[in-house]
Amino acid sequence: MGSFAMKPDISVVETTAPVPIPSSELPASSSPSITLVPATLLERYQCWHINSHSWRGPLSTEQYISREAFLEHQLLTREGKITYWILTDTFLSVGADGARPILAACETLRKEGYLGRNGNLRKLVTHGVGSVFCRKEYRGRGYASRMMTELGKSLETWQQEKGTKASFSVLWSDIGRSFYAAHGWKAMSNTRISLPVVSGQNSLQTQNKPDCSGVRDLNAQDLRDRICPKAIAILETNLRLRSEHRPNIPHIAIRPDYDHMEWQHARENFQAKTLFDRDPNIKGAEDLATGCALIWCRVWGEVPQNNKLHILHTVIPTDVKGDAISSIAALLLRAQMEAKTWDMHGGVELWSPTPDVVNAAQSLAGIERVQTTIRDKESVCSLRWIGGEGEEVEWVADERYCWC
Ligand SMILES: CC(C)(COP(=O)(O)OP(=O)(O)OC[C@H]1O[C@@H](n2cnc3c(N)ncnc32)[C@H](O)[C@@H]1OP(=O)(O)O)[C@@H](O)C(=O)NCCC(=O)NCCS
Incomplete structure (x- = not known):
């Protein structure tokens, strides 16, 4: 672990963005010959060429495609756990290279999840949807909408054990709340707090400097061996307790593995x-x-203000010993300092803070008020619940580690 191979043994597929179909030949989005299918390797590369300008950020197209190919070989995605979908029309002719026309595309990642009811916990398979895309030339014709309708149906049984149905799927919208809500993925509470970078404890304006003497840095091996197993155990306990406390309200979560x-x-x-x-x-x-503990990750955006250290998950033992608020404050301070070391102009961002986390952030901010804001335009965490229509569902730990 720690030995990061930038160029794993991935054979790059040489291709380019396919030439767009003339608009007069494009099918109606309601056409019965339109279908949602898993992409071939070639079609997958073509999707990356088409969508590169939307998601490459500071990378070149070539670097972006290498990253996407690299991401397919991680524990979360390898062995078919990620599916690349394309919306195509069986009536249109296949290209000379054998690729089918790509009207729209997206990806789904298989995730281990939970459903808690009345104190009982069931492990299940769920999916996160990402990279929803329709090329510029085809937009506004209803292809993405058709794709989401088809995807919603497919995900009810996709990668589920024979005879069983999924309970839910999730996504994070960068285009507000309404588009995905129209297809069943309803926006959740979506709170966040942001903290600025700091150079060190002495630069804090507040009187309440937290005791940082017990704070230790974590590397990937610590996460794998100790912190994630502990986070899973804590989450399972929380789900049991919370679903017992609010009977008949389904409590869901993604495993923080x-x-x-x-x-x-x-x-x-x-x-x-x-x-x-x-x-x-x-x-x-x-x-x-x-x-x-805090688990974090640096994210670089297209502009420096969007470079942020994201808190992926906040680990607070159920039976925490001592002053949890002051302990979290010490950890947040460490994160702020790490953000400074990496010049993350956007500071530290934390999704779905618990009251203890907000109080900890407030104790660091001194007289300045820590604002809990709502994500309603970007990264809007949305849930498609397949249980009862209109049923209230609580998502425990809807934090950044779930995002895809
Ligand atoms: C978002 C996207 C997939 C829509 O594709 P599309 O095939 O044009 O979508 P449809 O024709 O099915 O539906 C268009 C609907 O999406 C809405 N929409 C499209 N882009 C939007 C945006 N940036 N913000 C909010 N709504 C948007 C339209 O307003 C329209 O709504 P309406 O049906 O109420 O009129 C496409 O614009 C795209 O690929 N954008 C760039 C990548 C992206 O942002 N993807 C979403 C990531 S979460």
């Missing part, structure tokens, strides 16, 4: 190596005094 963290870190490692020739080895911090 090492596979999720490794996938986020693979993106991070790739960007850091490619852009700065640096290895971001510090993946979080724990406080030995209380057992609290």
Whole structure:
């Protein structure tokens, strides 16, 4: 672990973005010959060429395609756990290279999840949807809508054990709340807090400097061996307790396993190596005094203000010893300092903070008020619940580690 192979043994497929079909030949989105199918390797590369300008950020198209190919080989995605989907029309002719026309595309990642009811926990398979895309030339014709309708149906049984149905799927919308809601993925509460970078404890304006003596940095191996197994055990306990406390309300969660963290870190490692020739080895911090921990990940955006250190998951033991708020404050401070070391202009961002986390952030901010804001345009965490229509569902730990 830690030995990060920038160029794993991945054979690159030489291709380009396919020439768009003339608009007069495009089918109606309601056409019965339109179908959603898993993409071939060639079609997958063509999708990356088409969507590169939307998601490559500071990378070149070639670097972006290498990253996407690299991401397919992580614990979370390998062996068919990621599916690349294309919306195509069987009436249209296949290209000379054998690729089918791509009217729209997306990806789904298989995830281990939970459903808690009345204190009982069931493990299940769920999916996260990402990279929903329709090329510019085809937009506004209803292809993405048709794709989401087909995908919603497919995911009810996709990669589920024979005879069983999925309970839910998730996605993070960058285009607000309404488009996906129209297809069944309803926006959840989507809170977040942001903290600025700081140079060190002495630069804090507040009187309440937290006790950082027990704070230790975490690397990938610590996450795999100790922190993620502990995070899973805590989450399972929380789900049991919370679903018992609110009977008949389904409580769902995505398992905070090492596979999720490794996938986020693979993106991070790739960007850091490619852009700065640096290895971001510090993946979080724990406080030995209380057992609290933060797992984080650096994310580089298209502009420097969007470079952020994201907290992937906050680990707070159910039976935490000592002062949890002050312990989390010490860990947040460590994250702010790490963000400074990496010049993350956008500071530290944390999704779905618990009241203890908000209080901890407030204690660091001094007299300045820590604002809990709502994500309603970007990264809008959305849930498609397949149980009862209109049923209230609680998503426990809807934090950044789940994002894809
Ligand atoms: C979003 C996208 C997939 C829509 O594809 P499309 O085939 O044009 O979509 P459809 O024709 O089926 O539906 C268009 C609907 O999406 C809405 N929409 C499209 N882009 C939007 C945006 N940036 N913000 C909000 N809504 C948007 C349209 O307003 C329209 O809504 P309406 O049906 O109420 O009129 C396409 O614009 C795209 O690929 N954008 C770039 C990548 C991206 O942002 N993907 C989403 C990531 S979460």
